[in-house]
Amino acid sequence: MPEHFSNEAASLANIEKSFGGGPDSMVHVLKGSTLAARMGEMLLLIGPSGCGKTTLLSILCGTLKPDSGQVILFGRRLQEMKDSEITKYRGQNIGFVFQQFNLIPTLTLAENVAVPLLINGTSTRNAERIACEALARVGLGDRTRTKPGKLSGGQQQRVAIARALVHSPRLIVCDEPTSALDKETGAHIMDFLREIANDDQRAVIIVTHDPRIYKYADRIAEMEDGRILQETTGRTAIAEKYLSVPH
Amino acid sequence: MYRLALRMLFGDHGKYLMLICGLTFASLLMIQQSGVFCGLMSWTFASIENMRAPIWVTDAKLDQVNDNKPLRDTDALRVRSVDGVAWSAPLFQSNLQARQIDGTFKQIQLVGIDATTFAGAPTVMLEGNIEDLRLPNTVIVDDFGRDRLAEGLPLRDGEKKSRVRLGDIFELNDHEARVVGICKSVRSFMGAPYVFTTYDRALQYAPPQRKMMSFVLAAPVAGQDPAEVARRIERETGLKAFTEPEFKKSTIWWYVKNTGIPVSFGTTVVLGIIVGMAIAGQTFYTFVLENLKHLGALKAMGTSNLKLCGMLMLQSLSVGVIGFGLGALLTSGFAYVSMIKQQPPFYLPWQVPLGVFVIVLFICMFAALLGIIKVARLDPAIVFRA
Numbered sequence A: 001m002p003e004h005f006s007n008e009a010a011s012l013a014n015i016e017k018s019f020g021g022g023p024d025s026m027v028h029v030l031k032g033s034t035l036a037a038r039m040g041e042m043l044l045l046i047g048p049s050g051c052g053k054t055t056l057l058s059i060l061c062g063t064l065k066p067d068s069g070q071v072i073l074f075g076r077r078l079q080e081m082k083d084s085e086i087t088k089y090r091g092q093n094i095g096f097v098f099q100q101f102n103l104i105p106t107l108t109l110a111e112n113v114a115v116p117l118l119i120n121g122t123s124t125r126n127a128e129r130i131a132c133e134a135l136a137r138v139g140l141g142d143r144t145r146t147k148p149g150k151l152s153g154g155q156q157q158r159v160a161i162a163r164a165l166v167h168s169p170r171l172i173v174c175d176e177p178t179s180a181l182d183k184e185t186g187a188h189i190m191d192f193l194r195e196i197a198n199d200d201q202r203a204v205i206i207v208t209h210d211p212r213i214y215k216y217a218d219r220i221a222e223m224e225d226g227r228i229l230q231e232t233t234g235r236t237a238i239a240e241k242y243l244s245v246p247h
Numbered sequence B: 001m002y003r004l005a006l007r008m009l010f011g012d013h014g015k016y017l018m019l020i021c022g023l024t025f026a027s028l029l030m031i032q033q034s035g036v037f038c039g040l041m042s043w044t045f046a047s048i049e050n051m052r053a054p055i056w057v058t059d060a061k062l063d064q065v066n067d068n069k070p071l072r073d074t075d076a077l078r079v080r081s082v083d084g085v086a087w088s089a090p091l092f093q094s095n096l097q098a099r100q101i102d103g104t105f106k107q108i109q110l111v112g113i114d115a116t117t118f119a120g121a122p123t124v125m126l127e128g129n130i131e132d133l134r135l136p137n138t139v140i141v142d143d144f145g146r147d148r149l150a151e152g153l154p155l156r157d158g159e160k161k162s163r164v165r166l167g168d169i170f171e172l173n174d175h176e177a178r179v180v181g182i183c184k185s186v187r188s189f190m191g192a193p194y195v196f197t198t199y200d201r202a203l204q205y206a207p208p209q210r211k212m213m214s215f216v217l218a219a220p221v222a223g224q225d226p227a228e229v230a231r232r233i234e235r236e237t238g239l240k241a242f243t244e245p246e247f248k249k250s251t252i253w254w255y256v257k258n259t260g261i262p263v264s265f266g267t268t269v270v271l272g273i274i275v276g277m278a279i280a281g282q283t284f285y286t287f288v289l290e291n292l293k294h295l296g297a298l299k300a301m302g303t304s305n306l307k308l309c310g311m312l313m314l315q316s317l318s319v320g321v322i323g324f325g326l327g328a329l330l331t332s333g334f335a336y337v338s339m340i341k342q343q344p345p346f347y348l349p350w351q352v353p354l355g356v357f358v359i360v361l362f363i364c365m366f367a368a369l370l371g372i373i374k375v376a377r378l379d380p381a382i383v384f385r386a
């Protein structure tokens, strides 16, 4: 099914990536991966541990350089940009949710959430005001002056989501957002992310190997041994393929 | 972002306290050790500070002020006849035993100054009058001698500690010496109090020798460079002539070459500086390493390397300044105590704290630089890895 170009948030074509120095110690991780993420869509990248999901995600964000292949982010080829340009572009267009939350323990929730705005040059006062609004959206509006250490894992991940959203990026990437959380909390987090993805100005990519969250996806790309094996699009198709209870 | 950098730094009270303590201790160690060292060194040229004169003329083979190679009486006149010399005066200096009224003996440093010019006389009088030295059998004792020479004497009315008073009498080689003044002085390396009297009387107090004059003090005529006049004196008299700073330098240098004291104590200072550097560098670098994960996250979220560098520099400089400030404060407490007790020697030319400040900032920046290299090389992709 051909897609309209403007609908495409990010695309990866024939990405190759190896780690290590000499030919003996070389690990060939990505072997020609191709993948596209679309606006208004929640894309799940699934596959066994160690198959290269995180590596592929890092390349898509421009935090890691591929050995070969093409990365296009909102119409711009990352290969043609300088490192400093990529860093800035990433700061403006991508929101991150990390597996380990990565909140700064010495800062309050409001300060933590304000970080992407500050990186993009918003004044401290405005940044913290917007951050408080974002915290209210994830249900933590009354704890803006708390330190992250006082919160549960689920609450911390909600703060991380507020931080990923606060500067209204067009792409949200999440690496195993639920794997450090229990089932119920994970479900809450996915509800949040689902809501975010419904906004058609935005794309959400989630890397996971947690089958409990497959049902939230609009599209699932299955990865194995450095390649995208197959993609399943549409909630019905996903339900049939992944969610039918085996007899 | 810079405000955030400071919040990251100050937010973790425990680590912040460690960091400040490390830097404070390092600063204290460096300033204090250097101060004691400078103090010890300044003790060696105490006589030059206590008997002020622009030019000191000595025997051709003399290198330092505590040595004794007497000159002929006529040398004072020969110096005066050199072109550009405004005045010259004899000076006597020798170690002597003073006998107290209870019969005990104490070491003193006897100084005889020219009675007409008073060249080399004490500059600050605490009690009495210099002019009274013209009265028979009189001496002026320094503030250190005021306590030292009264040690062991019975307390007099209203005294908590026995002290020499004006009018007190002790003996120098069976000659009476009556105290008519107390002056301020700089302590000497030998630890003997200074006792001033006139040149002629000093010759009576001291055991007679063939030549008695220790130094000739001199001054250039107004507008002439003391160093140039000193060179001229050397050329025309065959004696040695030092300006005040030259004589201090020569004295210190003599101690460096001929005694182990400056070198061994200097080694302690250098060790103090190295230990201080190590502590300061180590503490800040540890802080950077502990924050590496967060710095990585900031980098992934779009912070440029330049901004991260700036943040690290700001953090390191602010802890450096605070640590140095506290260290300097503690040192001044130490200095205050040693001023009162006159022990241990402590002398802090302004260059020392400035130098230590530069060293501390340098160390902090160096540690920050190590951190910056780490951050610049830091692969922002690592934040994705658990």
Ligand SMILES: Nc1ncnc2c1ncn2[C@@H]1O[C@H](COP(=O)(O)OP(=O)(O)O)[C@@H](O)[C@H]1O
Residues within 6 Å of the ligand: A019, A020, A027, A029, A047, A048, A049, A050, A051, A052, A053, A054, A055, A056
């Ligand atoms: N920086 C690196 N250096 C060497 N090997 C790496 C590096 N990053 C990832 N790898 C290897 O690449 C493979 C894929 O890793 P990753 O992308 O994290 O897998 P996944 O996220 O699917 O679990 C693993 O075998 C891992 O050991």
Ligand SMILES: [Mg+2]
Residues within 6 Å of the ligand: A053, A054, A055
């Ligand atoms: Mg992974």
